[in-house]
Amino acid sequence: MRARPNVPAGIAGFVWLVIVLVPVYYIVVTSLRDQRGFYDANPLAIPANPTLSNYDLVLRNDFLRYFLNSAVVTLGTVAITVAVSLTAAYYVVRGRTRFSGVTYNAFLLGLAIPLQATIIPIYYLITRAHLYDTLLAVILPSVAFAIPLSVVILANFLRDVPNELFESMRVDGAGHWRMLVSLVLPLVKPAVVTVAVYDGLNVWNGFLFPLILTQSSDQRVLPMALWAFQGQFRVNIPAVLAAVLLSTLPVLALYILGRRQLVTGLTAGFGK
């Protein structure tokens, strides 16, 4: 089976490759085109006079501020999520009471809550708490919706840590916090990376919470900025696509540096 080439699969694979690459290629070449080239030239041709002026325009329009906002929201969400999910997962796995089982089931059920359906009460809560139009307003519900899957993944990973390791630390007189920090944390590091990547990417690219919970350009995150650029530059598509490309750079860098971890993180253990 391995020896014969699979022709139909090969053809399908090639067709899909073209479908994937054309839009990506289009983003790159268009972002390097000047306005006149955009109107005149074949949209998929290599630009006759490649220019970086679109990038310059985007960077001069507060792009760095939006980038920073996105970084704050993403890092904040990931840090809080990992911290609270790890302790919760520890409790769920090592707990001996009925309540620890209930807790796990609550998170398991939480996986089925569609984020979209909760935006109106969340909007209500955030406005009443006077957090509307702050980055914290985006972070809080983002953490809440990242927690269930994070706890489930970390708990599944924690279950594989042999009980003997806990026992031997117990003999040494270690408490639960010390076990968590010096035993569990190093062992579950791959799972923590998976969770961090998955949650981080979701928040970096997240659109709905920023849309309903922020308003001013001071608190704008990248996906919202792209949307705003689209309105602001309207006809200047090359500039909008330059912004698209710039907003993807950190993720692309991650993809190049740690592809394996990123890909594992992307499926968040669903493929296990």
Next chain:
Amino acid sequence: MDAPTIASEPVELGSKAVGRPGAGHPRTGPSPLMAVPALVFFGVFALLPLGGVVVLSLMRWDGIGDPSWTGFGNWVTTLSDPATYHAIWLSLQVMVVSWLFQTPVSLLLGVLLAGRGRYRAVLGVLYFLPLLLSAAAIAIAFKALLDPNFGMSRAFGVAALSQDWLGDPTLALYVVIFVIGWQFIPFHTLLYQAGVRQIPRQLYEAAEIDGAGRVRQFLSITLPQLRYTIITSSTLMLVGSLTYFDLVFVLTGGGPGDATRFLPLDMYLNGFSNNDMGRASTLAVLLVVAGLALSLGLARLAGFQRGSQLEGA
């Protein structure tokens, strides 16, 4: 916390306590306090809103002032408006057509990528690029690419490609489904790739000896072995299709007319554009009910199959 511990594991406790009297540190499990921060976040910003949306569906609220009771008024409005059924019908179409489009493609690509070899690794790197882009970015890129005047219609000089892709109501629905597929197929390809790699190679070797061809092997080994992956992937696809929002919002905004105004978009526009949060909440409740019913139904289906398989073994 001590009492239930002793009650649930008396034997273990007894033996260890005798064996190591000096071990000192609690035989008790960790304090529930460790789970409290996660539970508070989850409770306040996920569970509470889930209940809150039911309450708000019984209230009148413009999104600014204070909500006031209105009973089932919103429900009457929502359920008597043909726009609601239009949105539900669209969401159903998206669900079914997306599944029919994404499943075979992801399955085939997953099988293709599961083999080892350099060119497959390169293909993998390129296939997964869409996963890196935000829905807003994808929508913006496709909007430009599909523009009837400056988009790809001009690139190839093929008449069939120069359509008003997003301006024609029937076409727009399928274009949106295609773009959704473009965004999500890589994810499902990853699932299938991982699934195929877990199939024992011996099965194929045995089939080879029996003279089974490739198609036969695919139908009799690969597909049945992938049934849990198929269920996982399908659940995520079907439930997920109830929640497609950002991509459609940026790509078409629900248009042209209301041709792509799916249920979640209908909810958002009712709430945040028409300032009718009560009515939007009724639509949100419909979303929750449909999503829960779908995931529980599919989980049951999966659980049932798993159970019967265990009996067989």
